[in-house]
Amino acid sequence: MEEVKARNVALNRLRGRATAWFSKPANIILLAFLVALVVLTLYPLLSLLTETFTVHAGREARAARQSAGEFTLYHFERLFATRENDYSRIQFYEPFVNTLTVSLAASLIAILFGGTVAFLVTRTNLKYIKFVSAVFTFPYIMPSWTLALFWETFFKNVNIGLKTSNGIMAAVFGVYMPEWFVYGAFPIALVLGLHYAPYAFILIGTMLRNMDASLEEAATILRTGRFRIIRRITLPVVWPAIMSTFLLVFASSMSAYSVPVFLGSPVRYYMLSTKMKSLIDSYPGQAYIIAGVMILMGMVILLLNQRVTGSRRQYTTVLGKSHQIRRIDLGRANAPLAILLVIVLSLVAVAPLVTFALESVIVKAGDYSLSNMTLDFWVGTDLTRRLDQGDSTGILLNPKVWNALGYSLALALLSAFIAGSCGILVGYGVAKRRGGALANTVNALSFFPYLMPSLAFGAIYLAMSSKVPWLRGFPLLVLVGSVKYLPFASRSGLNAMLQLSGEIEEAAVITGVPWWKRMLRVIFPIQKAGFLSGYLVPMVSCMRELSLFVLLVPTSNAILTTMLMQYSEKGWAQFGNAINLLIIIVVLLVNFIVNRLTGASIDKGVGG
Amino acid sequence: MPEIFLKNVSKHFGKVVAVDKLNLQILNNAFLTLLGPSGCGKTTILRMIAGLETPTEGQITIGNKVVFDSDQGINLPPNKRDVGFLFQNYALWPHMTVYQNIAFGLENLKWEKNEIRDKVKELLSMLRIEAFENRYPSELSGGQQQRVAIARTLAPGPKVLFMDEPLSNLDSKLRMEMRAELKRLHRDTDSTIVYVTHDQQEAMTLSTMVCVIDKGRLQQYAPPLPMYKNPANVFVADFLGNPAMNFIDGRLTEAGELTFGGLRARFEPFNAVTLGARDVIVGIRPEYIRIGAEGPLEATVYSTLPSGMETTVKMNVNDISLTSVVFGDVDFPVDRKVRFSFNKATVLFDRESGRALARGALTIVS
Numbered sequence: 001m002e003e004v005k006a007r008n009v010a011l012n013r014l015r016g017r018a019t020a021w022f023s024k025p026a027n028i029i030l031l032a033f034l035v036a037l038v039v040l041t042l043y044p045l046l047s048l049l050t051e052t053f054t055v056h057a058g059r060e061a062r063a064a065r066q067s068a069g070e071f072t073l074y075h076f077e078r079l080f081a082t083r084e085n086d087y088s089r090i091q092f093y094e095p096f097v098n099t100l101t102v103s104l105a106a107s108l109i110a111i112l113f114g115g116t117v118a119f120l121v122t123r124t125n126l127k128y129i130k131f132v133s134a135v136f137t138f139p140y141i142m143p144s145w146t147l148a149l150f151w152e153t154f155f156k157n158v159n160i161g162l163k164t165s166n167g168i169m170a171a172v173f174g175v176y177m178p179e180w181f182v183y184g185a186f187p188i189a190l191v192l193g194l195h196y197a198p199y200a201f202i203l204i205g206t207m208l209r210n211m212d213a214s215l216e217e218a219a220t221i222l223r224t225g226r227f228r229i230i231r232r233i234t235l236p237v238v239w240p241a242i243m244s245t246f247l248l249v250f251a252s253s254m255s256a257y258s259v260p261v262f263l264g265s266p267v268r269y270y271m272l273s274t275k276m277k278s279l280i281d282s283y284p285g286q287a288y289i290i291a292g293v294m295i296l297m298g299m300v301i302l303l304l305n306q307r308v309t310g311s312r313r314q315y316t317t318v319l320g321k322s323h324q325i326r327r328i329d330l331g332r333a334n335a336p337l338a339i340l341l342v343i344v345l346s347l348v349a350v351a352p353l354v355t356f357a358l359e360s361v362i363v364k365a366g367d368y369s370l371s372n373m374t375l376d377f378w379v380g381t382d383l384t385r386r387l388d389q390g391d392s393t394g395i396l397l398n399p400k401v402w403n404a405l406g407y408s409l410a411l412a413l414l415s416a417f418i419a420g421s422c423g424i425l426v427g428y429g430v431a432k433r434r435g436g437a438l439a440n441t442v443n444a445l446s447f448f449p450y451l452m453p454s455l456a457f458g459a460i461y462l463a464m465s466s467k468v469p470w471l472r473g474f475p476l477l478v479l480v481g482s483v484k485y486l487p488f489a490s491r492s493g494l495n496a497m498l499q500l501s502g503e504i505e506e507a508a509v510i511t512g513v514p515w516w517k518r519m520l521r522v523i524f525p526i527q528k529a530g531f532l533s534g535y536l537v538p539m540v541s542c543m544r545e546l547s548l549f550v551l552l553v554p555t556s557n558a559i560l561t562t563m564l565m566q567y568s569e570k571g572w573a574q575f576g577n578a579i580n581l582l583i584i585i586v587v588l589l590v591n592f593i594v595n596r597l598t599g600a601s602i603d604k605g606v607g608g
Numbered sequence: 609m610p611e612i613f614l615k616n617v618s619k620h621f622g623k624v625v626a627v628d629k630l631n632l633q634i635l636n637n638a639f640l641t642l643l644g645p646s647g648c649g650k651t652t653i654l655r656m657i658a659g660l661e662t663p664t665e666g667q668i669t670i671g672n673k674v675v676f677d678s679d680q681g682i683n684l685p686p687n688k689r690d691v692g693f694l695f696q697n698y699a700l701w702p703h704m705t706v707y708q709n710i711a712f713g714l715e716n717l718k719w720e721k722n723e724i725r726d727k728v729k730e731l732l733s734m735l736r737i738e739a740f741e742n743r744y745p746s747e748l749s750g751g752q753q754q755r756v757a758i759a760r761t762l763a764p765g766p767k768v769l770f771m772d773e774p775l776s777n778l779d780s781k782l783r784m785e786m787r788a789e790l791k792r793l794h795r796d797t798d799s800t801i802v803y804v805t806h807d808q809q810e811a812m813t814l815s816t817m818v819c820v821i822d823k824g825r826l827q828q829y830a831p832p833l834p835m836y837k838n839p840a841n842v843f844v845a846d847f848l849g850n851p852a853m854n855f856i857d858g859r860l861t862e863a864g865e866l867t868f869g870g871l872r873a874r875f876e877p878f879n880a881v882t883l884g885a886r887d888v889i890v891g892i893r894p895e896y897i898r899i900g901a902e903g904p905l906e907a908t909v910y911s912t913l914p915s916g917m918e919t920t921v922k923m924n925v926n927d928i929s930l931t932s933v934v935f936g937d938v939d940f941p942v943d944r945k946v947r948f949s950f951n952k953a954t955v956l957f958d959r960e961s962g963r964a965l966a967r968g969a970l971t972i973v974s
Contacts, residue, residue, distance in 0.1 A: 212699065214695040214696075215699050215701060217695070217699070218695060218701075218760075220686045221658065221686050221687065221693040221761075222687070222763075223687040223688075223717065224687065224712070224713075225687075228716070232712070236701070236704075237702065237703060
């Protein structure tokens with residue numbers, strides 16, 4: 001009797017606990033995302049791993065002397081330990097070292113440049129602060145190859161690289177730059193550093209702005225010199241932001257594909273990303289190993305980052321009432337510094353556009369005279385016969401271009417909608433159950449896609465899709481885009497949720513408002529700007545994404561970026577430049593409209 | 609030693625006048641409290657003396673040194689003023705241990721390593737935080753952080769200490785404890801302390817001098833108890849004391865007869881002053897309204913707040929409501945009649961200007 005009773009009590013308790021657990025929407029959300037993310041990120045990762053031990057059909061099978069589908073260690077042996085013809089050195093070790101060097105240099109450039117400007121904007125009385133902070137995020141909004149392409153078209157000449165034609169620098173000014181300046185590690189690191197400097201500007205700048213002024217004032221009172229304050233107080237306090245920037249820029253640079261294609265490949269300077277692309281068709285096993293190495297590198301940085309920021313020195317920078325910070329008076333250095341910055345930023349932000357516009361209207365490469373210019377590549381007809389090159393119509397009259405634009409927009413909108421909404425849900429779940437094992441796991445998993453190099457990510461999904469018949473073409477692109485950009489969305493979702501005190505929702509719970517209504521009517525409206533940024537970043541990123549989609553897009557219905565790639569590969573430079581300009585204008589326009597309509601902005605979404 | 613002078617100091621934020629032509633003399637060894645409601649400009653005054661804020665105009669002297677003078681263009685930076693500053697939020701550096709936080713200021717002064725060690729150890733034991741030497745601020749409770757902040761401020765041995773609401777983030781028990789410590793600290797360190805607070809009790813209990821500020825203007829500058837007794841105006845009278853003083857509109861005749869709240873009374877000033885006929889505000893401290901079995905007047909109890917040591921009674925007489933404090937653990941049933949009398953000291957204020965006219969005895973006629 002007693003025993004039965006006791007068992008009943010125990011059962012009831014268990015049932016009660018389960019009901020309580022499932023009655024909290026946060027738990028259900030987390031559970032659902034745990035399952036989804038395991039399928040969408042862990043499973044691909046595992047399949048990537050198994051691919052590295054599997055023989056693939058074709059050249060690989062012949063080289064390994066095994067039949068397709070068999071288990072093999074051949075890829076590892078071949079890639080890591082082949083002395084013959086310096087194979088391993090050329091295929092892996094050199095690109096590996098190059099990747100490390102370039103990513104490290106790019107991170108340093110981004111942190112130094114973006115961090116310095118962030119400091120100038122938040123802590124000094126620099127002139128033109130409004131202009132500087134507005135233009136600074138430009139390079140991030142534009143596709144990453146923009147600067148690379150600009151660099152090449154501007155500085156290339158007939159003595160170096162592919163030795164095809166002179167760029168503006170050589171043709172107009174007669175200055176022939178040396179090869180190291182135009183191609184290879186230096187320009188790649190510089191371009192990536194400039195492209196990702198907005199990360200540093202936004203992350204470090206936000207931290208500086210939120211940093212309590214009294215931390216610095218306390219040091220001033222204790223007779224600390226200005227530079228010592230910066231070195232001993234300011235820098236250490238913003239250190240987590242610097243580390244986050246480092247993680248983001250390093251991971252992004254490492255997997256950057258288009259920049260090293262434009263600035264490295266012409267002189268056979270390879271990074272892991274470009275090497276992977278060149279191997280993936282003939283030796284996919286080795287390509288997957290390279291992808292694995294890149295993911296591993298990303299994880300190492302993530303761990304390092306967590307060790308630094310998750311330590312005992314908890315960084316709460318916002319302490320209480322804060323006063324206006326005393327801005328450092330730059331004195332006589334102010335005007336020259338401000339003007340220099342304005343010039344550099346204009347060059348980085350505006351010069352590429354001008355160059356692309358110019359390059360899209362000249363008929364014969366390297367000749368920048370007015371007589372050599374035409375709008376045919378934009379609006380001309382019957383070009384194949386008249387100019388003997390490229391498509392028959394200018395891009396604005398080409399239905400294929402409009403098709404691609406439509407696809408690009410649809411892809412960006414759909415992916416952004418899915419990623420953004422999921423990001424809010426993940427942010428909600430993680431914030432509500434903060435610190436719990438489930439929340440931590442989901443949070444980590446949702447960041448995982450960021451560490452996967454886009455190209456590898458695309459490759460894995462391509463492999464996966466062969467097993468799922470309906471997952472082809474456009475739906476596949478949307479899925480990949482959504483998962484890949486979930487990290488951004490979930491970061492901004494989480495940040496927005498963390499700023500919201502729990503009581504706000506509880507007040508609605510008490511009065512019996514159902515969960516979906518709390519989300520739509522209470523939580524979302526309050527943190528609208530933050531949440532919308534979670535939609536904006538994936539949208540803008542998708543719009544200008546190339547490496548993620550390049551393996552997945554069927555040639556029949558291209559998106560704008562792959563179309564640009566096709567034109568570049570065919571050597572139709574004018575069409576390529578025109579499309580490039582078109583992409584940039586569309587991206588800027590989308591960004592501008594969303595920002596105007598909703599107040600959401602890129603900088604709120606880069607929470608890394 | 610450091611006396612502090614403020615001469616015609618003003619601070620404007622755009623069109624807002626935060627501090628208006630303030631004159632203040634802070635004597636050596638004083639524990640001066642700047643008291644006022646939030647937004648009255650008291651923190652701005654403190655920060656201007658410390659050099660964290662630049663006055664719009666005026667002159668500030670610390671010791672024999674002019675640290676700011678708008679006319680002569682003198683503006684010494686805070687690090688040259690030889691002062692200590694305790695921040696409301698403590699402003700402990702999150703990336704440094706307790707030891708490093710305290711030692712930092714001494715390193716700036718280029719002290720020898722072992723000298724620094726000795727000094728830090730001394731402060732750690734003085735403030736009873738030896739056990740936390742190697743902890744980071746985030747691993748300390750609010751009270752412990754407060755002690756570390758005090759140790760850090762004291763380390764270089766500044767002769768002038770500025771404190772900006774340093775106790776407002778602590779719970780009430782801890783706050784009481786730290787008040788006693790701060791008062792002891794003032795004695796032991798032999799320093800001049802300028803202290804900002806909006807808590808009148810803190811000002812009353814801690815300071816040797818209180819300076820009440822409202823809307824950027826000095827209202828009264830006096831030692832706490834005399835100020836409590838002789839408030840200069842309605843604002844000061846209202847701000848000091850808890851529960852607050854009773855204010856009742858009244859009319860004084862040439863003959864010294866006072867009518868207020870349906871009562872008629874005689875007012876005899878303690879000092880010989882001629883008041884004349886005018887509209888007045890009668891100010892009576894709650895502890896001067898005595899409730900008892902007997903008394904010339906009757907009131908209805910509206911509400912009571914017994915705290916054990918004393919009971920605050922709100923009661924209605926005619927159209928006016930009065931607050932009284934009864935000492936001891938007594939309580940009164942609500943809506944019952946009680947008898948009461950006014951006890952000696954009453955302050956009369958001019959109704960138009962709010963200025964205090966006289967202190968005197970009140971005798972009820974009918």
